Each structure stands twice: as C-alpha cells, then as structure tokens.
Amino acid sequence: MGAQLRVYKRRIRSVTATKKITKAMEMISAARIGKAQRAVAASAPYADELTRAVTAVATRSNAKHPLTTENPNAERAAVLLITADRGLAGGYSSNAIKASLTLTERLRGEGKDVVTYIVGRKGLSYYTFRNLAVGNSWTGFSDKPTYGDAKTVAAELIEAFTAEDGGVDELHVVSTEFVSMLTQDAVEARLLPLKLDEVQLSDQTPAKSEIFPLYDFEPSAEGVLDALLPRYVESRIYNALLQSAASEHAARRRAMKSATDNAGELIKSLTRLANSARQAEITQEISEIVGGANALADASRGSE
C-alpha cells in the first residue's frame, strides 16, 4: 500500500470514530429532550396553582410585602445567568452569556451596580477567565435540575434581595426558553420585585382574567403572602432551569447532528480520494510492469 493511500485510510478511520461518538451524543440528547420536556410539563400544575394562589391573595388583599415593593432609586441589581455545565452544545451557552452581558451593560447604563450569579460551569469559566466578578455560582445540575437545586439558588437570591444593607434592589434572570426542537431563545426577565399584575399561567393567559372567590386567609393575608412569594420565586427559577435544560439538550442534539453529518461528508470525500489514490497506484504498477516487460522483450530481441 502506498504512503498516500495509507494516510487517507488513517484519516477515514479517525473520522469514523469521531462520527460514532457524535452520533451517540446526538441520540442521547434526543432521548433527554423528551425527558426534560416532560419535567417542564410535570412542573406546570404546581406553578399554575401557585400563580393562581398568589394572584388571589394580591387581588383580595392589599397586603404589602418586601418582595413586591419597588425601590424607586434602585442602585444594585442582580443577574442570574443560566448556562450549561458541559460544552458541545453549539451556541447554547454563549448565547445566554451574550444576553447577560448586554443586560449587564444596559443596567450599568442606568447607573446600577450589577452582581452576577451563575448556574453552570460554562458561564462560570467565561466570567472567571475574564476576571469578571461573580456573586455566587452553582454547578453540576444544569442538565437535570431538581426542585431542591432551584430552592438553593432561590434562597440565596431572596436573601440578597431582602438583606437590609448591601442587598440588591432588583433581580433579573437570563435563561434559554425552549420554543421548539429547532428554536431556543436566550431571554431575560425581571423576577424581583414581583409585579403581581403580570403573573402568567403556563399557557400565557394572564391569571388576572379569572374571578377569585373571597378566601379566608390563614393565618392572615400577610402571613400567606409571606409563605407564598418565596415559593413563587422558587417555582419561577425552577421553571427557568427546566426550560434551560431542555434547550441545552436540544442545542446539543442539533450541534451533534451537524457534526455527524459533516463527518459523513468528510468520510465520503476521503473515500473518493483514497479510491483514486489506489487506482493511481494500480495504474502506475501496470505501466511499470508493461514498461519492464517491453524493456525485457527489447533486450532479448537485440541479443538474438
């Protein structure tokens, strides 16, 4: 086998191995999207009931709560950025990071100090590599978040929000919305202070359109709100984490699909090159044999 042919064969082998890996990753992600979407759907009943309850309290009482009180001269803002723990997911993490940087820029323009909280190793490494300040970070659950994870994140953020001094005045969340298998958008939303007239059910209908009965609040409207609102924030963050996880899998599936397709094409063109290299080798060997035979024939004719 000629050197040229051997080089081609080797490259085909290595690309085939890569293709096997990307194909496997594609299939794993495809299976996990379904799981992640089911998790989003399974969390909807709780989120909807909670939203309904929060709206009911808000419409039926004038209770004030620290989590709903707007600070007119807000000076500090927190941004929660949700990214992936692992790479190979196309532009998933970098789109979220870009959205968060734009938001940070805008908030700075409004004269606010920005503290960034990060979920996911990718976002964290982006920020630490550039020596950007990070308030706190959580890693290890980006592809399969549980309610407990959301609770841990929410607890820290609520604490930062309600802290007497040095606390933040508003909280923004940058996450990736799962629109469809093909489209995932990096979105940013202000979570705190809560605007109760803006709370929405999962099917995007404003909860306000319902008419609520006159509830008896136990122990009191304030007491109920006190317990409800942190749960509501947790549930919003949980939803953002779940949506982002589904988006991460969808983005990874798409990235791995195009990697597999590209590997397939590379194999095809390398095979063509290898074939023509082999053919060239054969042609050359034949012409050498023919040339050799002719030379022998000429030599023996001359000796007669």
Next chain:
Amino acid sequence: MAELHVELVAADRKVWSGAATIVVARTASGDTGIMPGHTPVLSVLETGPVTIRTVDGGTVIAAVHGGFISFADNKLSLLAEIAELADEIDVARAERALEQAKSDLDAHAERRAEVRLFAARGLKAHA
C-alpha cells in the same frame, strides 16, 4: 354524598388527584378538616401528614413538607414542595433519616422523618 375534588401537587409532579369526602391537613393554625361546601380558604401548610378519605371509602395518606392548601368551588388544591404518598415512602430509609436527624440535633429533619414514618405506618394500620 357530597364530594370535593382534590389535587395533591408537588413541585415536580402531580401526586394524587380524585374525589374525596373529607381532607384533613396540618396548617399553621392546627389541623384543619375540609369537607364539601367549606368556605373558600387559603392557608399555609406545616410539615405533617395529609389524610384524604376518598368517595369509595378508602384512605390516602401522604406526608407533605411545606406548602399551601387552597379551597374554592369544591376544588381543593394541596401544593407541597415535597409530597410523598404513604405507600411510596421507604420506611427503612425514613428510620435511618430519623436516627441521623436525632444524632445531628436537626429538629427540622427529625420532624420530616417522623411525619414520613407516621404516614407510612398510618396506612398499614388502616390496611
């Protein structure tokens, strides 16, 4: 017999739903029993067992940890961060958790483990 519709929902799943005649739950101000036609109420749940008597005479017991109960239009929603039906509870694990909590002097965890055990054993007593 009058009945009310019950939805027991945890943060990450729907745990149980169906028709019941009475639901007893531990709220911030004590045990509350809710029967069909109760006045609309919205209250905070404590960590405790929830007992649901179903229309066919059965009993569903669940351990819930934190959450709310809201009742309106004969529809009762029990929202809990964590909710486990009695037959889903791993008794041996709950016992271990109780031991652990006792040695750690973690009153919160101890209460959670106790409630789990209570719910799991309550079901056996009925069966």
